[in-house]
Amino acid sequence: MRCHLADEQATARLANDFYAVLPADTAGWTLLLEGELGAGKSTFARALIRAMGHDGAVPSPTYTLVEPYDLPGRVIYHIDLYRVSDEEELRYLGWTELEDGFRLVEWPDRAPGLAASADLRLELAYDGQGREARFEGLSGRGRALVEELATQRDTELQD
Numbered sequence: 280m281r282c283h284l285a286d287e288q289a290t291a292r293l294a295n296d297f298y299a300v301l302p303a304d305t306a307g308w309t310l311l312l313e314g315e316l317g318a319g320k321s322t323f324a325r326a327l328i329r330a331m332g333h334d335g336a337v338p339s340p341t342y343t344l345v346e347p348y349d350l351p352g353r354v355i356y357h358i359d360l361y362r363v364s365d366e367e368e369l370r371y372l373g374w375t376e377l378e379d380g381f382r383l384v385e386w387p388d389r390a391p392g393l394a395a396s397a398d399l400r401l402e403l404a405y406d407g408q409g410r411e412a413r414f415e416g417l418s419g420r421g422r423a424l425v426e427e428l429a430t431q432r433d434t435e436l437q438d
């Protein structure tokens with residue numbers, strides 16, 4: 280699914296629409312957030328974490344690597360691998376201990392092995408003053424979700 284995001288609010292709206300099609304139980308799901316510096320990865324992550332019920336700050340996990348959010352009915356791990364240079368470092372991150380939550384990963388290209396077990400990929404790219412978004416399902420459940428998201432956004436456009 281592709282769409283143009285004219286401004287920051289449009290990126291946040293995409294996150295809200297994505298939240299609306301998410302199942303109640305997202306333990307063990309992984310969404311890869313790709314795009315160059317300033318593409319809007321954190322903007323999307325912040326809006327999604329807020330949509331999931333968090334109403335405080337959403338600090339960047341650049342230095343902590345993982346910021347956990349224990350929300351009613353759902354755990355979220357906001358992960359930023361920007362500073363990870365070696366996939367081995369993921370062992371220190373305790374990746375396998377994060378299976379009880381929804382993993383939102385910025386800079387996943389730092390750990391190519393991750394894509395193999397991920398469900399979804401959102402790629403953000405500069406496009407004029409705004410951004411171009413490409414949402415892709417990587418697993419069966421991920422593909423079904425992206426289809427649902429595309430349908431929901433088509434319906435919104437017609438309203």
Ligand SMILES: Nc1ncnc2c1ncn2[C@@H]1O[C@H](COP(=O)(O)OP(=O)(O)OP(=O)(O)O)[C@@H](O)[C@H]1O
Pocket residue numbers: 284285286287288289290314315316317318319320321322323408409410
């Ligand atoms: N669709 C959009 N159109 C225009 N500007 C946007 C859009 N989405 C986000 N931005 C703006 O782009 C800037 C960078 O956003 P953000 O910090 O989310 O990027 P990032 O991909 O996380 O960057 P980094 O890789 O440096 O962490 C912010 O000022 C944000 O408001």
Ligand SMILES: [Mg+2]
Pocket residue numbers: 320321322339385
């Ligand atoms: Mg960021």
